[in-house]
Amino acid sequence: MKKMHVWEARLLRVFSWLPLSWVVALGSLLAKIFVFFPLSIATPHRSALINTLICFPEKDWAAARRFARKSVIETARTLAGYSHVWLRPPEQTLTRITSVHGLDGWLEAIRSERPILYLSLHQSSWEVPVLLVGKHDPGALIMYQPVENSALEDLVKSGREATSCVLIPTNGEGVRAALAGLAQGKSMALLADHEPGGRANPFVPFFGHDVMVPAFVDKVIKRFQPHVFFISAQRSADYRYQIWLDQADPAMLGMTEHDTLRAMTAGFENIIRRNPTQYQWTYKRFRRGAHGARGWYKADVLKRLQAGESPASVFVEPEPTKTGS
Numbered sequence: 001m002k003k004m005h006v007w008e009a010r011l012l013r014v015f016s017w018l019p020l021s022w023v024v025a026l027g028s029l030l031a032k033i034f035v036f037f038p039l040s041i042a043t044p045h046r047s048a049l050i051n052t053l054i055c056f057p058e059k060d061w062a063a064a065r066r067f068a069r070k071s072v073i074e075t076a077r078t079l080a081g082y083s084h085v086w087l088r089p090p091e092q093t094l095t096r097i098t099s100v101h102g103l104d105g106w107l108e109a110i111r112s113e114r115p116i117l118y119l120s121l122h123q124s125s126w127e128v129p130v131l132l133v134g135k136h137d138p139g140a141l142i143m144y145q146p147v148e149n150s151a152l153e154d155l156v157k158s159g160r161e162a163t164s165c166v167l168i169p170t171n172g173e174g175v176r177a178a179l180a181g182l183a184q185g186k187s188m189a190l191l192a193d194h195e196p197g198g199r200a201n202p203f204v205p206f207f208g209h210d211v212m213v214p215a216f217v218d219k220v221i222k223r224f225q226p227h228v229f230f231i232s233a234q235r236s237a238d239y240r241y242q243i244w245l246d247q248a249d250p251a252m253l254g255m256t257e258h259d260t261l262r263a264m265t266a267g268f269e270n271i272i273r274r275n276p277t278q279y280q281w282t283y284k285r286f287r288r289g290a291h292g293a294r295g296w297y298k299a300d301v302l303k304r305l306q307a308g309e310s311p312a313s314v315f316v317e318p319e320p321t322k323t324g325s
Contacts, residue, residue, distance in 0.1 A: 012087060024077050120189060194285070
């Protein structure tokens with residue numbers, strides 16, 4: 001069977017040979033061209049614009065367009081830079097970290113007997129904290145979504161494991177491995193801001209609108225009572241990184257499922273607001289709500305917003321499905 005993403009893997013290798021400034025400049029240039037394509041064909045840009053108006057309804061059309069364009073360019077810069085994160089020696093990336101906020105509390109948690117649960121999101125250069133975790137918390141389990149028969153799989157996996165993290169897939173086998181590791185006191189990390197697989201997961205508010213979130217997070221917290229850290233990065237214009245390790249309120253360990261997961265999304269919102277254009281707004285995070293498909297990413301939605309209709313009147317939740325008595 002022919003492997004997928006072969007040309008992407010080759011391109012990443014070429015980028016890894018070039019100076020980082022060249023790679024980032026090229027990614028930025030291509031994105032600046034892309035954001036002037038018609039929104040009807042530039043799907044990632046269209047999704048970013050709609051997400052902007054969903055999450056920041058106070059922005060008018062012109063301000064939302066500027067924000068969405070900048071966010072697409074920032075995402076391109078992040079992705080271009082991963083050629084160096086994954087394929088260059090990890091020490092080169094680690095030396096670009098200028099500060100680690102919350103370092104002392106994190107190191108103290110590593111020395112304790114309780115495991116650590118790292119909750120992360122697609123904010124800025126989200127792959128960089130993985131290298132820092134591996135350096136200070138070796139053997140930490142990183143859950144990821146594998147792509148079968150992809151030329152990128154081994155390349156990305158080896159890059160993420162370069163400082164002694166261990167990747168495990170987000171499937172039944174991976175979940176069992178994660179639970180076994182946590183029982184042995186190992187740490188675990190996952191990106192928990194995208195919609196999880198399966199239909200049985202609960203919904204909680206995110207920027208004022210219900211989204212599906214992984215119930216697995218609450219189960220881990222209830223069962224293992226771990227230290228919980230929100231881990232994230234910010235990237236400067238010259239590709240230096242700040243890392244944040246925000247320790248969650250200990251009260252999160254005793255909350256109901258809904259309140260635990262709401263605290264998680266609230267933590268993500270706080271991180272995003274630090275530097276909102278560096279979040280990955282191209283993902284269709286609000287396509288489904290608690291009452292079904294929303295239809296907010298359709299072309300006619302943009303036409304209504306551009307015509308001056310308010311986000312409050314456009315982004316209306318579908319009616320709950322009625323069941324027979």
